[in-house]
Amino acid sequence: MPVMFGKFDRKKRFDTLARLYSDDLFRFGVWLCGDRTLADDLVQETFIRAWKALDSLKDVNAAKSWLITILRREYARTFERKVPPLVNIDDVIGLEQPDESPEQRLEKAHFRERIMRLEPKYREPLMLQTLMGMAISEIAESLELTESAVMTRVFRARAQLKERQQKEDRLESRATHE
């Protein structure tokens, strides 16, 4: 019986996508919803939907954006069903690097808190650019924004992170001197 309709290739394509992008999508999902369990479910559901719609993915180079779009839609559906609780991102990060010093862990925890305090409209394009390695044009397409809007948002995201970092540093320095 000959293999019909490229079924074998379809499975191979799917497995490649899962291997290449599941970890990054999971990280993106955690930053999107602040919940490891929900992020895990989101990524698995994303891939189930991706499998069903795999034939609509014509350009393999667009796979990452395509998967992100599916994940964001799935998250929107989840959000319609129940509002995820507000969480401290550091509570959901999970295992840390064992070779980090307590100071490094604390510094990283503070940085993560600052990221999580960003408004989602700033945090999301920053995640896509930094974590997912997407170009401004790709982010604009994924988020249905203009490129200049994306540039403004990633700029403001960084500006707010730096500003908060400087403010916390000043407070810490003042507390040390007192």
Next chain:
Amino acid sequence: MNKAMDSKTLEHHLMTDPDPRNPDVVDVAKSDETCAAVLRDSQAFEAQLMDALKIPSRAGLAQDIMAKQQETSRRPELPWMLATAAAVTLTIGVVATQFLPDSNAHHHADSDVWVHLAQHWEHDGAQVLNASQATQSQTADVEQLLIGLGVEADPDLLAQVSLGKICPTPEGDGAHLVLNSDDGPITLIIMPKTQTLSAPSAKIMSDGQEAWLVALEHGSMAVIADPDRNAFEIARQLRQQVSVDGTLAL
């Protein structure tokens, strides 16, 4: 542009696009110490940002996804496997080349469908097969035809359709498609509004072709092919590539 403005512009640029490999960025950092410092600060910030963002993923996530996909693909097949023995028995029982309707009361609805399919096949089955050798339907036209019936087909399937047309079914219109494959044509009749029993059933048509009637989540379909083509396996694969919009089919 003075030196202070240069470094400010660079700082602004790096907060939007922090790629340190950008040739313009490299050039300006080489030619100006203030700009070089701005670039170092940006790189340190980005490293800190990436370190914070790169949270550990869950071990085995990709493997779980692949396993879940296989499980999802297999799940609908279970009733098929359970039904195979009964269906094959049914096929073996039909030795006559003349189609005989099923007299089993439990399959009364299916036997009605079989009667219709047999008449349909006798009416234009062979004619449509012959026409498919000389005519090539456009994929877009076939897709439109199916959309009009509330049927969605995978692009791989659409690409194999050599001829598609509207046909009558026991309930409303359906699609009569001929698919090209390496081993010869296969006829697929999709009946969006005709619901059959969940177990597939098989018949030998009047000209010796083997036919399988299969329930979809909404509606049903029949696959008709030469007896040596393993029409059951073809139908099993096609079933995963066809879906009927239940709301449209009502």
